[in-house]
Amino acid sequence: xxxxxxxxxxxxxxxxxxxxxxxxxxxxxxxxxxxxxxxxxxxxxxxxxxxxxxxxxxxxxxxxxxxxxxxxxxxxxxxxxxxxxxxxxxxxxxxxxxxxxxxxxxxxxxxxxxxxxxxxxxxxxxxxxxxxxxxxxxxxxxxxxxxxxxxxxxxxxxxxxxxxxxxxxxxxxxxxxxxxxxxxxxxxxxxxxxxxxxxxxxxxxxxxxxxxxxxxxxxxxxxxxxxxxxxxxxxxxxxxxxxxxxxxxxxxxxxxxxxxxxxxxxxxxxxxxxxxxxxxxxxxxxxxxxxxxxxxxxxxxxxxxxxxxxxxxxxxxxxxxxxxxxxxxxxxxxxxxxxxxxxxxxxxxxxxxxxxxxxxxxxxxxxxxxxxxxxxxxxxxxxxxxxxxxxxxxxxxxxxxxxxxxxxxxxxxxxxxxxxxxxxxxxxxxxxxxxxxxxxxxxxxxxxxxxxxxxxxxxxxxxxxxxxxxxxxxxxxxxxxxxxxxxxxxxxxxxxxxxxxxxxxxxxxxxxxxxxxxxxxxxxxxxxxxxxxxxxxxxxxxxxxxxxxxxxxxxxxxxxxxxxxxxxxxxxxxxxxxxxxxxxxxxxxxxxxxxxxxxxxxxxxxxxxxxxxxxxxxxxxxxxxxxxxxxxxxxxxxxxxxxxxxxx
DNA sequence: GCGATCAGGT
DNA sequence: CACACCTGATCGC
Numbered sequence: 001x002x003x004x005x006x007x008x009x010x011x012x013x014x015x016x017x018x019x020x021x022x023x024x025x026x027x028x029x030x031x032x033x034x035x036x037x038x039x040x041x042x043x044x045x046x047x048x049x050x051x052x053x054x055x056x057x058x059x060x061x062x063x064x065x066x067x068x069x070x071x072x073x074x075x076x077x078x079x080x081x082x083x084x085x086x087x088x089x090x091x092x093x094x095x096x097x098x099x100x101x102x103x104x105x106x107x108x109x110x111x112x113x114x115x116x117x118x119x120x121x122x123x124x125x126x127x128x129x130x131x132x133x134x135x136x137x138x139x140x141x142x143x144x145x146x147x148x149x150x151x152x153x154x155x156x157x158x159x160x161x162x163x164x165x166x167x168x169x170x171x172x173x174x175x176x177x178x179x180x181x182x183x184x185x186x187x188x189x190x191x192x193x194x195x196x197x198x199x200x201x202x203x204x205x206x207x208x209x210x211x212x213x214x215x216x217x218x219x220x221x222x223x224x225x226x227x228x229x230x231x232x233x234x235x236x237x238x239x240x241x242x243x244x245x246x247x248x249x250x251x252x253x254x255x256x257x258x259x260x261x262x263x264x265x266x267x268x269x270x271x272x273x274x275x276x277x278x279x280x281x282x283x284x285x286x287x288x289x290x291x292x293x294x295x296x297x298x299x300x301x302x303x304x305x306x307x308x309x310x311x312x313x314x315x316x317x318x319x320x321x322x323x324x325x326x327x328x329x330x331x332x333x334x335x336x337x338x339x340x341x342x343x344x345x346x347x348x349x350x351x352x353x354x355x356x357x358x359x360x361x362x363x364x365x366x367x368x369x370x371x372x373x374x375x376x377x378x379x380x381x382x383x384x385x386x387x388x389x390x391x392x393x394x395x396x397x398x399x400x401x402x403x404x405x406x407x408x409x410x411x412x413x414x415x416x417x418x419x420x421x422x423x424x425x426x427x428x429x430x431x432x433x434x435x436x437x438x439x440x441x442x443x444x445x446x447x448x449x450x451x452x453x454x455x456x457x458x459x460x461x462x463x464x465x466x467x468x469x470x471x472x473x474x475x476x477x478x479x480x481x482x483x484x485x486x487x488x489x490x491x492x493x494x495x496x497x498x499x500x501x502x503x504x505x506x507x508x509x510x511x512x513x514x515x516x517x518x519x520x521x522x523x524x525x526x527x528x529x530x531x532x533x534x535x536x537x538x539x540x541x542x543x544x545x546x547x548x549x550x551x552x553x554x555x556x557x558x559x560x561x562x563x564x565x566x567x568x569x570x571x572x573x574x575x576x577x578x579x580x581x582x583x584x585x586x587x588x589x590x591x592x593x594x595x596x597x598x599x600x601x602x603x604x605x606x607x608x609x610x611x612x613x614x615x616x617x618x619x620x621x622x623x624x625x626x627x628x629x630x631x632x633x634x635x636x637x638x639x640x641x642x643x644x645x646x647x648x
Numbered sequence: 649g650c651g652a653t654c655a656g657g658t
Numbered sequence: 659c660a661c662a663c664c665t666g667a668t669c670g671c
Contacts, residue, residue: 035661035663037663044651168660208663209662211662291659291660291661292659293659343660
């Protein structure tokens with residue numbers, strides 16, 4: 001939860017995501033997204049009063065955030081004070097002190113944050129340097145390089161400070177399966193259930209917060225259905241969402257919530273009722289999206305975990321993992337990094353210390369510390385990235401992004417045109433008009449033209465950036481001026497790299513915890529019921545969450561995600577569980593287990609790092625192995641390194 | 649009576 | 659595995 005006080009050192013006259021206390025005196029407000037912990041004071045009477053007496057104070061946010069905010073009557077009074085801005089459209093804002101008339105200009109650019117619909121990061125460029133406030137965000141490894149406005153020409157902008165969503169800035173949260181991987185796991189689980197009969201339904205036990213919408217849209221698309229939800233009104237101007245949700249409860253996928261007594265409706269009860277219109281009892285499984293993370297030494301990332309007879313937890317994260325954050329920061333290399341969240345069990349000092357390592361003047365040190373991991377992991381996988389899931393494009397270069405040493409001094413790898421994000425000239429103009437409206441002044445649309453062009457990347461050289469963008473804009477799907485929740489999806493589309501890098505250390509195996517080699521970290525895999533349940537095959541499947549384009553389960557197919565579904569137990573609550581949806585079952589387990597074993601073996605079972613082999617050594621090939629076996633069997637002398645156990 | 653804050657729950 | 663949110667108790671105005 002954000003503990004950001006609302007103000008940045010460089011531009012203390014504006015406030016972000018906090019609207020109480022000192023922030024009451026701000027000259028401009030910014031709301032990164034519509035979550036309550038970023039809206040403190042936003043409906044306060046003091047602020048309301050201030051607005052009524054002010055001619056210049058406005059709230060800046062994305063169109064989608066505006067829409068969501070105003071859908072709540074408590075914030076309706078903001079309507080005339082909100083200035084929605086297009087994504088990726090640098091907009092000059094005058095910060096006016098109404099008492100003295102003193103004025104300071106700053107250029108703000110909204111960047112997609114991938115956290116929830118409408119969520120953005122704010123890039124400020126002005127006399128005090130370039131400052132990035134991330135709000136809450138989830139970007140995948142490599143995404144920073146695709147954000148046009150973080151670049152100037154082919155270089156990374158000189159960022160003075162980053163105000164960071166540090167929710168998971170802790171090695172504990174080293175890895176969180178990518179959005180696509182998680183989505184895929186959920187899809188498989190749902191597909192296997194609802195295909196059994198029209199009475200098999202799924203309840204997505206989502207929190208009352210924005211951020212699950214992409215789940216709904218993707219599932220809706222995949223299963224050609226709508227998701228049952230309680231309210232639609234907030235999405236009325238967002239057809240991309242609206243077309244996948246409904247208040248009709250005769251759906252097989254639900255994300256509805258009961259107004260009260262949530263605990264009563266846990267497990268396999270459906271908030272909107274447990275029987276079909278014709279009276280037939282529904283067969284319900286519940287899926288609770290929740291964050292799951294994995295240590296750096298962990299190969300497996302089970303995106304689905306069974307937590308009860310008919311309940312599951314599915315991996316889902318609104319925030320970037322530790323490795324994603326490190327990638328982001330090592331790409332930008334800001335001078336300062338300020339955490340806006342203190343991860344549980346840590347102190348501000350600790351986090352600040354850790355973040356220092358990612359700051360520019362510490363860069364050598366950071367590289368020294370982290371380089372080995374990146375190098376080793378990267379080297380292991382040679383195959384090109386497998387693009388995965390329907391929303392992913394392939395970017396074979398992503399893997400490189402992983403390691404700090406690939407971050408150029410200050411020059412960014414050129415962002416290819418097709419990867420760049422859109423900015424239409426009209427966007428910019430309309431945004432500028434917004435600005436003009438609220439602080440009477442120059443109506444000219446070129447605010448950046450006459451910037452001092454010297455000092456290379458320093459502040460506000462938006463001009464070159466714009467030029468680059470113009471080339472790229474064609475390639476992107478049309479962006480209209482209409483309010484669109486793509487603010488969010490843009491973020492989504494950025495993360496097309498997926499499976500490759502953030503999990504480059506993984507092999508695609510499916511094993512139960514008990515079968516794991518000693519090197520694993522067992523606590524991560526204590527899948528609640530897993531060990532206690534015997535497989536009764538009623539609903540047992542064990543497969544990769546990313547089935548689509550992994551025809552074979554090669555050792556180096558770097559898909560880590562393993563979907564572990566345990567058999568449906570007895571099912572008396574559901575009345576049953578007739579079925580046998582044993583899909584790709586046990587036969588699949590074996591080969592991968594073997595792989596798992598031999599892989600661990602090769603790395604001496606000490607960790608999941610891709611520890612480099614002894615220079616002369618290599619992983620034995622099958623034929624070599626059988627030869628080895630023969631020798632062993634015949635009693636021939638074979639040199640065996642300490643710790644090797646032979647292949648079971 | 650209202651808002652802010654905290655504890656406790658999901 | 660924690661997120662974002664809700665409710666209810668308490669306190670101050």
